Amino acid sequence: MxxxxxxxxxxxxxxxxxxxxxxxxxxxxxxxxxxxxxxxxxxxxxxxxxxxxxxxxxxxxxxxxxxxxxxxxxxxxxxxxxxxxxxxxxxxxxxxxxxxxxxxxxxxxxxxxxxxxxxxxxxxxxxxxxxxxxxxxxxxxxxxxxxxxxxxxxxxxxxxxxxxxxxNKAGILSSFLKNYDDVSDCLTCGMEYLKTPFAEDTEKDMYLRMSGTQVYRFAVGAIEEAMTAVLEKAGVKADDVKYFVPHQANMRIILSAAQRFKQPIEKFQVNIQTTGNVSAASIPMALTDLMNSDKVHSGDKIMLVGFGGGLSAGAILFEAV
Ligand SMILES: CC(C)(COP(=O)(O)OP(=O)(O)OC[C@H]1O[C@@H](n2cnc3c(N)ncnc32)[C@H](O)[C@@H]1OP(=O)(O)O)[C@@H](O)C(=O)NCCC(=O)NCCS
Known part of the structure; x- marks a missing residue:
């Protein structure tokens, strides 16, 4: 099943x-x-x-x-x-x-x-x-x-x-998730609640805040760990994956993953040019572009890989039906 x-x-x-x-x-x-x-x-x-x-x-x-x-x-x-x-x-x-x-x-x-x-x-x-x-x-x-x-x-x-x-088909072949503690609060966004008569009001900060260089370093390591893990779990080589659909945070992070796994950048679905980073929506939007491109055939192995706040990372390797 x-x-x-x-x-x-x-x-x-x-x-x-x-x-x-x-x-x-x-x-x-x-x-x-x-x-x-x-x-x-x-x-x-x-x-x-x-x-x-x-x-x-x-x-x-x-x-x-x-x-x-x-x-x-x-x-x-x-x-x-x-x-x-x-x-x-x-x-x-x-x-x-x-x-x-x-x-x-x-x-x-x-x-x-x-x-x-x-x-x-x-x-x-x-x-x-x-x-x-x-x-x-x-x-x-x-x-x-x-x-x-x-x-x-x-x-x-x-x-x-x-x-x-x-x-009668495998679909998802392997998956890997991991949480890393964001000990230095390098990627955060606060939220505001209403005042209460029972508590002192505290400073509110509702912006997304990020230490870009720290997150960049984390991302390069996390994407490698997640990709390695799903490949090993499924017993599949990177060369046998037809397309990679990474989280679209920075083109240089995607390029570093392609280099690390010795894969041509053409195997990576990229739409960051026109969308920027859309957090949880990035991967399904890029996957939709890939699926609509007529490049995917039944049996092709496709890897989704993401990383982000939490800190968190994960990958899923699946076979197209
Ligand atoms: C944000 C990011 C693009 C910045 O690129 P970077 O190469 O790390 O640049 P730095 O932050 O080191 O800044 C380099 C210089 O550019 C400047 N700079 C920062 N943003 C700038 C901008 N938008 N335009 C022009 N200059 C800018 C900095 O002030 C710094 O100047 P300084 O050297 O005089 O201090 C990069 O760190 C990044 O993409 N990080 C990961 C972000 C990410 O993936 N977040 C989501 C995770 S899901």
Whole structure:
């Protein structure tokens, strides 16, 4: 019995913000951003809610699929529209998925990998036939647009995979997750609660804060560890993987993974140029681009690999159906 990704979808907000626009807001320049990150533009939600994006991605992935066959909705996000109901519950309601249980997870930029890992385990244990795993973010709402060290990096969007329990195919071959303690708080974002008459008010900090160099070093090591682990677990060589779909945080991190595993960069699905880093939505959006490209054939081995806040990292190796 296996669990396979059978369809994917993605959605981006209408507004595309080119690097040039950011040079009018902070002291930076287009070429610096491209050279250090690979990013040329990102999409920013103006009127779209996270739910709008998640539902659009899910609809694209489901197409004319029987709604009643969906038994599980997992939404990975660090920027939910509301605390209650969860984004999962909102997606379930919006799509009329009467048979689904639904909830959110937060594993930052590794969220989609953690979500897929949850889905695989629950589907096998409980015989759930189909699930939606969604990554959705509006990072523009936690970005400090006056901080040139972070505002150049992030964007908004959503991606979704429909996963199915199969009797006779492997689908997911191996998975690996790991949490590392962020002892120096190198990647954080606070949140605000209402005041209470019973407690002293404390300083609130709601921005995403990052020590870029520290996170960069962590990312290069974590991506290598996760990729090595899933290959070893499945007994597969990097050369036998047809495509790699990495988290889109920095082009140089992707290049370093390609070099480390002696793989041509063409085997890595890259869309960071036009999306920036969209945290939990990065991998399912890039996977959708790969699946829509007609490059993937049944039996191809594909690796998803992510890393991010927590700190966290994970990879999943699967066979295309
Ligand atoms: C953020 C990042 C692009 C910065 O690149 P970097 O090569 O590490 O650059 P540094 O932070 O060392 O800064 C180098 C110089 O550029 C400057 N700089 C920083 N941001 C800049 C910007 N947007 N434009 C121009 N200059 C900038 C710095 O102030 C520094 O100047 P100084 O040498 O005079 O002090 C890079 O560290 C990175 O991508 N880190 C990982 C981020 C990530 O993956 N986050 C998400 C994890 S899921």
């Amino acid at each position: 296996g669990v396979a990704i059978i369809r994917t979808g993605k959605a981006l907000p209408e507004l595309k913000v080119e690097n040039q626009r950011l040079t009018e807001m902070v002291e930076t320049d287009n070429q610096w951003i491209i050279d250090r990150t690979g990013i040329e533009a990102r999409h920013v939600a103006t009127k779209e809610t996270g739910l709008d994006l998640a539902v659009a991605a899910a609809k694209e992935a489901m197409q004319d699929m029987d709604k009643d066959s969906i038994g599980l909705v997992i939404v990975a996000t660090v920027t939910p529209d509301m605390l209650v109901p969860s984004m999962g519950a909102l997606v379930k309601r919006a799509l009329g998925l009467d048979n689904a249980i639904a909830y959110d997870i937060n594993a930052a930029c590794s969220g989609f990998i953690f979500g897929l890992w949850n889905a695989e385990a629950l589907m096998k244990t409980h015989g759930i036939r189909r699930a939606l795993v969604v990554g959705v973010e509006r990072l523009s709402r936690i970005t400090n647009w006056e901080d040139r060290g972070t505002c150049i990096l992030f964007g908004d969007g959503a991606g979704c995979a429909v996963v199915e329990l199969l009797d």
